Amino acid sequence: MNMDVLNGLFQPKSVAVVGASATLGKIGHTVLLNLQKSQYKGGIFPINPKSDEILGFKCYGNVLDVQDPIDAAIITVPAKFVSQIIDECGEKGVKGLLVITSGFSEVGLVDLEQELVAKAHSYGMRLLGPNIVGVLSNSDDFNGSFAPFLPFKGSASLVSQSGALLIGIDAQTYTRGIGFDKLISIGNMSDVNFADTIEWLDQDKNTFCISLYVEGLKDGRRVIEVGRKTSKPIVALKSGVSAHGAAAAASHTGSLAGTSKIYKSAFAQAGIIQAEDLDNLFDRTLVLTLQPPMKGENVLIITNGGGVGVLATDSAEKFGIPLKFAPPDLQEELKKYMPSFGSAINPVDLTGMAGEGWYHDTVKIGFQHKWVDGLVILYCETAMTDPLGIAKSIKKAVDSTGIKDKPIVVSFVGGERSDKAMRWLVENGIPAYGGPDVALNAIGALKEYAKIRMDTLDAPAKFDDVDRDEALKVINFARNVGRDSLTELESKQVFKAYGLPVTYAKIATSEDEAVSFAEEIGFPLVMKIVSLDILHKSDAGGVKVDVNSVEDVRKFYNEILKNAKAYKEDAEIIGVVIQEMAPWGTEVILGSVNDSTFGPTLMFGLGGIFVEVLKDVTFRVAPFSKKQAKEMLNEIQGAPILAGIRGEKPRDREALADTICRYANMIYDLHDEISESDANPVLVYDEGDGLKVADARILLTKK
Ligand code: ADP
Ligand code: MG
Numbered sequence: 001m002n003m004d005v006l007n008g009l010f011q012p013k014s015v016a017v018v019g020a021s022a023t024l025g026k027i028g029h030t031v032l033l034n035l036q037k038s039q040y041k042g043g044i045f046p047i048n049p050k051s052d053e054i055l056g057f058k059c060y061g062n063v064l065d066v067q068d069p070i071d072a073a074i075i076t077v078p079a080k081f082v083s084q085i086i087d088e089c090g091e092k093g094v095k096g097l098l099v100i101t102s103g104f105s106e107v108g109l110v111d112l113e114q115e116l117v118a119k120a121h122s123y124g125m126r127l128l129g130p131n132i133v134g135v136l137s138n139s140d141d142f143n144g145s146f147a148p149f150l151p152f153k154g155s156a157s158l159v160s161q162s163g164a165l166l167i168g169i170d171a172q173t174y175t176r177g178i179g180f181d182k183l184i185s186i187g188n189m190s191d192v193n194f195a196d197t198i199e200w201l202d203q204d205k206n207t208f209c210i211s212l213y214v215e216g217l218k219d220g221r222r223v224i225e226v227g228r229k230t231s232k233p234i235v236a237l238k239s240g241v242s243a244h245g246a247a248a249a250a251s252h253t254g255s256l257a258g259t260s261k262i263y264k265s266a267f268a269q270a271g272i273i274q275a276e277d278l279d280n281l282f283d284r285t286l287v288l289t290l291q292p293p294m295k296g297e298n299v300l301i302i303t304n305g306g307g308v309g310v311l312a313t314d315s316a317e318k319f320g321i322p323l324k325f326a327p328p329d330l331q332e333e334l335k336k337y338m339p340s341f342g343s344a345i346n347p348v349d350l351t352g353m354a355g356e357g358w359y360h361d362t363v364k365i366g367f368q369h370k371w372v373d374g375l376v377i378l379y380c381e382t383a384m385t386d387p388l389g390i391a392k393s394i395k396k397a398v399d400s401t402g403i404k405d406k407p408i409v410v411s412f413v414g415g416e417r418s419d420k421a422m423r424w425l426v427e428n429g430i431p432a433y434g435g436p437d438v439a440l441n442a443i444g445a446l447k448e449y450a451k452i453r454m455d456t457l458d459a460p461a462k463f464d465d466v467d468r469d470e471a472l473k474v475i476n477f478a479r480n481v482g483r484d485s486l487t488e489l490e491s492k493q494v495f496k497a498y499g500l501p502v503t504y505a506k507i508a509t510s511e512d513e514a515v516s517f518a519e520e521i522g523f524p525l526v527m528k529i530v531s532l533d534i535l536h537k538s539d540a541g542g543v544k545v546d547v548n549s550v551e552d553v554r555k556f557y558n559e560i561l562k563n564a565k566a567y568k569e570d571a572e573i574i575g576v577v578i579q580e581m582a583p584w585g586t587e588v589i590l591g592s593v594n595d596s597t598f599g600p601t602l603m604f605g606l607g608g609i610f611v612e613v614l615k616d617v618t619f620r621v622a623p624f625s626k627k628q629a630k631e632m633l634n635e636i637q638g639a640p641i642l643a644g645i646r647g648e649k650p651r652d653r654e655a656l657a658d659t660i661c662r663y664a665n666m667i668y669d670l671h672d673e674i675s676e677s678d679a680n681p682v683l684v685y686d687e688g689d690g691l692k693v694a695d696a697r698i699l700l701t702k703k
Helices: 003-010 027-037 079-092 110-122 163-176 194-202 220-229 252-256 259-269 278-290 306-316 328-335 357-370 387-401 418-426 434-453 466-482 488-497 509-522 550-567 607-615 628-637 639-643 653-669
Strands: 014-018 041-049 074-075 096-099 127-128 134-137 143-146 155-160 178-183 209-212 234-236 274-275 299-303 375-382 408-413 507-509 526-529 543-547 575-580 586-595 598-604 615-623 674-684 691-693 696-700
Touching: 003 096, 003 127, 003 134, 014 027, 014 079, 041 575, 074 079, 074 194, 074 507, 079 096, 079 278, 110 127, 127 639, 134 357, 134 418, 134 488, 134 607, 143 375, 155 163, 163 178, 163 209, 163 278, 178 507, 194 209, 194 220, 209 278, 220 615, 234 259, 234 278, 259 274, 259 434, 259 598, 259 615, 278 434, 299 306, 299 357, 299 434, 299 488, 306 408, 306 434, 306 615, 328 357, 357 375, 357 387, 375 387, 375 434, 387 418, 387 586, 408 418, 408 434, 434 575, 466 696, 488 507, 488 615, 488 653, 488 674, 488 696, 507 509, 509 526, 509 550, 509 575, 543 550, 586 639, 586 653, 598 607, 598 653, 628 639, 639 653, 653 674, 653 691
Parallel strands: 014 041, 014 074, 074 096, 096 127, 155 178, 155 209, 209 234, 234 274, 299 375, 375 408
Antiparallel strands: 134 143, 134 178, 507 575, 526 543, 526 575, 586 598, 586 674, 598 615, 674 691, 674 696
């Protein structure tokens, strides 16, 4: 990435406003006015052939008329002129184009937009937008946008795909008292996208936390790559989480791959923390900006009210950091600084009698104690106490410990006095929230941050016993006869080449052949119809399990063919597969999609009704580590079934995790070939006994 060019875009030393206007209310006027109002120190060059001067700035007919160098051009002219302007900017040696003008891909003019990008690139320029509000930066006194003012000062930076939302957030930073350094509108992301912007913000010394509003990524895999390398916390609000296009999907996985579930996993894999809604984006941005990650899981809560203490305890569990009893030595120590009728167990209840002194002393002891990984201080406004005084005593106690690698968050429940005190706390580096649940959510984000950061260090599982050529041979055979999907048997051959345990099988095309294969494989066995026109074989009466005799093989051979014909008259039938019968086991499903955003993505869930009805599945973008595979097993609702319930033995989760990784490795390695696939069911046995893939399907990519 060319940092110099991106610096020119996000931190320009001089700007041209192309389409600058003297008319109040026009964007070309507002941008110029904003540059002036924000006291931007760089060169400002309005471009407008019809004016000599606007807002006191000398006006130029063309960027080429400007003698000084221009880092960035903010383009506000109508869409039809943009292309020519880009040529002029290119000749001038401009680095970055901030294209505010709309009317491109968002109205269907994708090609036109792509032409602009190609043109910009041909001059070595980068293009932000089009269809953006602009870029705002407090540390550069730069409001290169038509948003009314720079945001409330702070050290988070926001990247927003929605311009209107960015302007709304800009105003809210003041009412909420949550500070930002930069607001970056990326609009249609025709060139500069989330990954580029995250990468640039990671090296920006004024940004401590990267906050994203995402509608859809164009560059999912690169976001994962860049996110994993980023040294700063990233928090994202993703909108549009409803599943779409599911009905058209041909496989189980296709219909279960709701975008929101894939995004959820992909964000975690990118080390990005998710926010639930706009409020939550603010709340999490604040805590991630001000506080370090929480490295352990012991949270100590100190409160002056039992009610908020209980609320916080409930929330702690909800946000994945259930409270534990404080260790005895900590309790003993705390008891010295609180009334005898209080409680030191956790939450530590100082009672309504608590004043500044008790808060100070207990916060200090709690923060210093090695068992405590994070501290949550709650306070309900009382008649006898001054919230600001309490706030100051908390800050003083924290400072006196000198500790910087443990987080603290605060919640004050009260009125204006409490609001003021909380503002003071935030200004002094301690995140404070009106609700105890919000405070717990915030510290939960710090725990999440610590965890997903650790996870990004894990390397994906690698296998050297893979026979890629064998897999390609099977795939190419099918392609050569004009097919875009594989039979069950072929799919299993591909699976086997990647080390997945599949049932042994052979396709018979006559009754006698069926009998001879049956004798070779041995009883009991399974017989199934082989036809690419029949998706669900059992629905067509095309599956016979537990076949035990030669007579039955003959009988079922004919029955299966008859059923298939009855089910779908014109179905092209390849034969009947004679297959080793796997013993009964817990049924799970593995599947994959080639997601349009993230590429090869694996799905795992319990099979049977669990997958059909409950959609109890989880996703990962391939490839990933064995540890991630194990986490997938725990993520589904049905996790206890794999762990062994009611005296049943645990299932072979080790083997399952290995198979999941191999599957992920396969779809990653063959992502040019496999568009969708599933193994349904996979039968999982008791610990140590492994598993077997009973059914397999692979759909090929269109070539
Ligand atoms: P489909 O999903 O197309 O209906 P399957 O191949 O999954 O067909 O077969 C239906 C069911 O039969 C499976 O869910 C499984 O319970 C059982 N089955 C299929 N193949 C085998 C096998 N080789 N060993 C044991 N059971 C099998
Ligand atoms: Mg099946």
